[in-house]
Amino acid sequence: MNFLRKQLDKAGENFKPGSKFEKFAPALNAFDTFLFVPNHTTKKGAHIRDAIDLKRTMITVVIALLPALIYGIYNAGAQHFGQTGEAFTFMDAFIHGSWKIVPMIAVSYIVGLSIEFAFAVYRGHEVNEGYLVTGLLIPMIMPVDIPLWMVAVSTAFAVVIGKEAFGGTGMNILNPALTARAFAFFAYPTYMSGNEVWVSEASASKVDAITGETILGSLASGNEVSYSFMDMFNGAIPGSIAETSTLWILVGAAILIFTGIGSWRIIVSGFVGAAVMGLIFNAFSVNALMAFDWSNHLVVGGLAFGVVFMATDPVSAAQTTKGKWIYGFLIGFFGIMIRVFNPAYPEGIMLAILLFNVFAPTIDHYVIQANIKRRKKRLAAVQA
Incomplete structure (x- = not known):
């Protein structure tokens, strides 16, 4: 060294x-x-002496993402071999998944960091470490067989429009990774939805048994699902690369909460909001998605991954303590609502998070104003 x-x-x-x-x-x-650790400190004015900095924060989030990513790589291969009926070992599945996913990660980092470097040189400021997390999140929330050039275009859109247009790291109002996924969904819908995109090589296979349909997609079509709660919780189901295993996502959540980087208030209230909306739908049970048990809603689709890793983004989330409870609850509540009421898109957590990224400052504003009013009332009571 x-x-x-x-x-x-x-x-x-x-x-x-x-x-x-x-x-x-x-x-x-x-x-x-x-x-290396930066060899300079602030020279004047008040500053905080702490061992944590942006680089360490981002690396901690990356570490929290690794359990879900590693399982997602394995599951991508396992779903492929499982639906073709071929015998396979753990290494067979992991190698197949790596062959598909590692190039996506490489493309995301190469394209995103190139743009970040270009903007840093143009503006004359330092390159921020925020993209260490975004560059990993983008491929983790994509279908396994999405073409690499689509990953590149979506990444470029997210970095330029979703981040640099607002001033770079710490200034964006939308989560960049979700911005990339939203762009890919609306720009290339046939590669982001349907029953042939969630299992590796399903569209190219000649085996009729391969459909690759997700649980939510099947329910939206009015079909029954054969997966147990534990299958869904463990993640042995088709879906986006790293969003299927609630178990390993919760391991990542524990790391974020233990290190103080992720807000446990947003995570808890997000799941509570989703559970409340799920219970409301269970009371009516008009269709298969509404009848789907509320507990199952918490462990399928991108809900858990979105609540843990996307909603807790410290830049685009609510900042006040009470605001975090409200923000998380509304994301979970509306996420399930969009999931059930939108038959063309039976997954709503992405849209719910992006929606409340926009409203997060408003939530904080009214929380602060409510505190000011309460203090004014107490002051008036004392003066009286």
Whole structure:
């Protein structure tokens, strides 16, 4: 590491102010801070002395994502071999899943970071580490066989329109990863929905048994599902790459909550809101989706993944304590509502989160105003 440190310091001489490559200093600095702890601190004014910084925060989120990602890679292969009827081992499934998913991750990082570097050089500021998480989230919420060029275009849209247009990391009002998925869904609907996109190579297979239909898609069509609650909870079902296993998503949630990075209030209230809406629908049971048990609604589709990893985004979520409870509850509540009432799109958590990303500042505003009014009333009572 000392050798690498010396080489970076030597290269940095060519990027100092007034030097030949001064304009490209943010790019070199990005590599430096990714590999080493920054060697500078604030010089004046109040600041917080803490061991945590943006890089460590993002790395912790990446670690929290790994259990769901690793299982998602395995499940992608397992669903493929399982529906073709071929015998397979864990390594067979994992290798097949890796062959499909690792290139998607590579494309997401290459395209996204290239754009981030370009904007950093153009604006003359440092490259932020926020894309470490976004670059992993984007492929994790995509169908396994989506073409790589679509991943690239969706990533570029999310970074440019969903993030850099607002000023970069910390300034965006929408979750960038969900912005990428929303763009892909509306721009390439045949690759993001239907019964042939959720199982690897289902559309190219000559085996009639392969349909790759998700549980929610089957229920929306009025069909019964044969999966047990534990199948759905463990994630042995078709779906987006890393959204199927509620078990491993909750492991990631525990990491986020234990480290203080993810808001447990948003996570808990998100599941509560979904449960309440599910119970309301169970009381009527007009169709298969409404009759689907409320507990099952919590463990299928993207609900758990969205509530844990998307709704808790500290930039686009509500900031006040009470606002987080309201924000999370409404996401879960409306997520199930959209899921059931929209037969063309039997999954609503993406749209619910994006909707309340927009309303998060409004929620915080009214929470703060309510606090101000209560304090004014107490002050008036004391003065009286």
